[in-house]
Amino acid sequence: xxxxxxxxxxxxxxxxxxxxxxxxxxxxxxxxxxxxxxxxxxxxxxxxxxxxxxxxxxxxxxxxxxxxxxxxxxxxxxxx
Numbered sequence: 001x002x003x004x005x006x007x008x009x010x011x012x013x014x015x016x017x018x019x020x021x022x023x024x025x026x027x028x029x030x031x032x033x034x035x036x037x038x039x040x041x042x043x044x045x046x047x048x049x050x051x052x053x054x055x056x057x058x059x060x061x062x063x064x065x066x067x068x069x070x071x072x073x074x075x076x077x078x079x080x
Contacts (some may be wrong), residue, residue: 002065003040003048009033011059019059021051039065 005025014032024044026034033053040048040062 001042003020003045003046004063004065005036005040005052006063007036007060008033008059011057012055013057013059015056017056021054022047026051043050058060062065 001011005022012033016028016032016034018034019026019028021043022040025040025048027037039056043070048062052062
């Protein structure tokens with residue numbers, strides 16, 4: 001299953017751990033904030049999960065690629 005990383009830009013403070021752990025799908029902008037480079041293929045799923053867990057501000061989330069932004073927001077609100 002293909003996964004999608006979602007970044008909460010308000011929560012992100014630019015620690016850059018995610019880019020260190022998942023350089024194949026995350027690069028940094030000129031200020032050190034992550035830019036997501038597309039969906040996560042199955043072969044990178046473990047690295048993506050590790051990057052999500054390592055985020056000190058919990059600014060990254062990993063969702064099924066077919067999930068819409070609205071569905072993810074509803075799930076997030078329900079879990080809170």
